[in-house]
Amino acid sequence: MDDVHEKSRGKMSSVEGVPMVEYFVANWEEKQNFETRPDDLLLATYPKAGTTWIQEITDLVYSNGDVNFCQRAPSYIRFPFLEFTVPPSFNRQSGVDILNKMESPRMIKTHLPYQLVPKGFWEKDCKVIYVARNAKDIVVSYYYFGLMDETEPHPGTWETYVERFLAGKLGWGSWWDHVKGWWENKDKHPILYLFYEDMKENLQREVQKIIKFLEKDISDEVIDKIVHHTSFDSMKTNKMTNYSTLPSMNQSISPFLRKGEVGDWKNHLTVAQSEAFDALYDKHFTGRSLKFKHTLP
């Protein structure tokens, strides 16, 4: 790793105890006071839970399956990232700057835990779709992403990375707190809480839930089209969803759409690491209705 490369990567900072890349903490007040609109749709996830996937699905639902319309720009332009800021050398505007100029209806990406979401979203009763994915597959996906995304702090060794994930020290903090925070507040607001594993199991069924939640009327034929267009293989070859247009991602290290599976953790976690995850699941979820699948039949 050369010096220049190292310097271009962000360092960690934190907001209210939640670790985040230092650039993202910049202008925090502006982010917290973000001016919402009643027809904003917030797409919230812990990193690597299927953000890009839910984005493409909602864009197709909003446009009644218009695949050409969804080719208008890459995902990171169509769905501005609320808390996004990078140093001037990257030559990209902040999420808030882009959103303030954007026409409604806006579809907004965030990785913020529930407690850090700007209050304006709740005051205006905005709809939110939250996608959760099991922690074991998240840590694998997050590690490969850390290797290839040059705006991220370098992930270091796999062993220390897993330890930092378990300790809630990676960007956006504890995965357990994140999924729990959204789960426990989901009935207070219009929040649709989905699971990546359910989407892998039966995408048609999950797309129907999204359509109902967004109060759209879409034919079965268009639903089939949406399911086809948002398959892993379709999105991997689609330049508007595979992040191949973003130079800060080095896809020769690892593709953004890497494997798209449930259970890839079995190829990466040792038995001891996997047991450490199980112990935290027990600690955080025993007696709660929130459950995660780690394999599919």
Ligand code: A3P
């Ligand atoms: P893997 O690294 O396990 O392959 P995010 O968009 O939140 O950064 O999440 C990226 C993860 O979602 C990657 O996981 C990526 O492959 C997966 N993903 C993206 N689109 C998908 C799709 N259509 N089907 C299944 N997985 C998808």
